[in-house]
Amino acid sequence: MKVFAVPVDFNTPFPRELFDIISPERRNRLSEFRRKEDKIRGLLSELLVRLVLDLYYGIHSHQIHIIINGFGKPFLKNLPLHFNVSHSGKWIVAAVDDQSVGIDIEKIEPIDYQKISRSFFSNEEYTFIMDQQKQDQLMSFYSIWTGKESYLKATGQGLSVSLNSFSVCNDSGKIISNVSPGNEEWHLQSYNISPEYHLTVCSPSAVFPDKPVLFTLEEVIGHFVCKS
Numbered sequence: 238m239k240v241f242a243v244p245v246d247f248n249t250p251f252p253r254e255l256f257d258i259i260s261p262e263r264r265n266r267l268s269e270f271r272r273k274e275d276k277i278r279g280l281l282s283e284l285l286v287r288l289v290l291d292l293y294y295g296i297h298s299h300q301i302h303i304i305i306n307g308f309g310k311p312f313l314k315n316l317p318l319h320f321n322v323s324h325s326g327k328w329i330v331a332a333v334d335d336q337s338v339g340i341d342i343e344k345i346e347p348i349d350y351q352k353i354s355r356s357f358f359s360n361e362e363y364t365f366i367m368d369q370q371k372q373d374q375l376m377s378f379y380s381i382w383t384g385k386e387s388y389l390k391a392t393g394q395g396l397s398v399s400l401n402s403f404s405v406c407n408d409s410g411k412i413i414s415n416v417s418p419g420n421e422e423w424h425l426q427s428y429n430i431s432p433e434y435h436l437t438v439c440s441p442s443a444v445f446p447d448k449p450v451l452f453t454l455e456e457v458i459g460h461f462v463c464k465s
C-alpha cells in the first residue's frame with residue numbers, strides 16, 4: 238500500500254486544461270458545484286490518483302477508467318489495483334493498494350463530540366472517548382471518526398451501514414465489525430500530516446507505510462500541464 242497527500246492553496250491558478258484530464262462524469266459533477274473550493278478538491282482528488290498511478294505503477298492517464306459502485310465507491314476498471322481518496326479543508330489524500338482500501342481525513346474542529354458520539358457511535362466508542370482525559374477527548378473522537386469512515390470506505394458500503402452497528406477498537410488499531418461477512422479482520426493506521434487534521438487508513442492487511450508521500454500542488458499541476 239502507498240498513501241499520498243497534497244495540500245491545496247485555493248488561490249493558485251488552475252489551468253483549464255486540467256479539467257480535460259479527469260473523467261467526463263467528474264467534469265460534469267464538478268460543473269454543478271457552486272463553491273470554488275469544492276471544485277478544486279474534486280479536481281485534485283482525481284488528478285492525485287492519476288499522478289500516482291503514472292509515477293508509481295506505470296499506468297498512464299489514458300489507461301485509467303474509473304467506475305463507481307452502487308454506494309459511490311470509485312474503482313479502476315480492468316486494473317488489479319484499488320484506491321480511495323478523501324479531502325477535508327486544504328488536504329487531498331489518497332491510498333492505493335492491491336486490495337481494498339479506505340482513507341479518511343478530517344479537519345479538527347471544536348465540535349460537540351460528546352453529543353455526536355453519544356448519538357451516532359457505538360456504546361464502546363462513546364465510553365472510550367469519555368474515559369480519556371478531558372484534553373484528549375476531541376482527538377480520540379476524531380481518531381474514532383476517521384477510523385469508522387475509513388472502514389466504511391474500505392468496504393465500499395459508505396453510510397448504507399449504520400455507524401453504531403460496529404466498533405473501532407482504538408487500543409489495538411484493529412476494527413471489530415459485526416457488519417462484514419465472514420468476520421473479516423480490518424486494520425487501521427493513523428498518520429500525522431498536520432496538527433489540525435486527523436488521517437486514518439483502513440486495510441485488510443496490518444502492513445502500512447511508515448508515512449504518506451507528500452506532493453506539492455505545483456508538482457501535481459506541473460505533471461499534467463507539462464505532459465499534456
Ligand SMILES: CC(C)(COP(=O)(O)OP(=O)(O)OC[C@H]1O[C@@H](n2cnc3c(N)ncnc32)[C@H](O)[C@@H]1OP(=O)(O)O)[C@@H](O)C(=O)NCCC(=O)NCCS
Pocket residue numbers: 278279282308309310311321322323324325339340341342381382383385386389390391392393394395396400
Ligand atoms: C461518502 C462517504 C463515503 C465519505 O464522505 P466524506 O467523509 O464526507 O468525504 P471524503 O472526503 O472522506 O471522501 C469522499 C470520497 O470518497 C469516495 N467515496 C464516495 N462514496 C464512497 C464509498 N461508498 N466507499 C468508499 N469511497 C467512497 C469518493 O471518491 C469521494 O471523493 P470524490 O467525490 O472527490 O470522488 C460517506 O461515508 C459519507 O457521506 N460520510 C458523511 C460523513 C459522516 O456523517 N460521518 C460520520 C462520522 S463517522
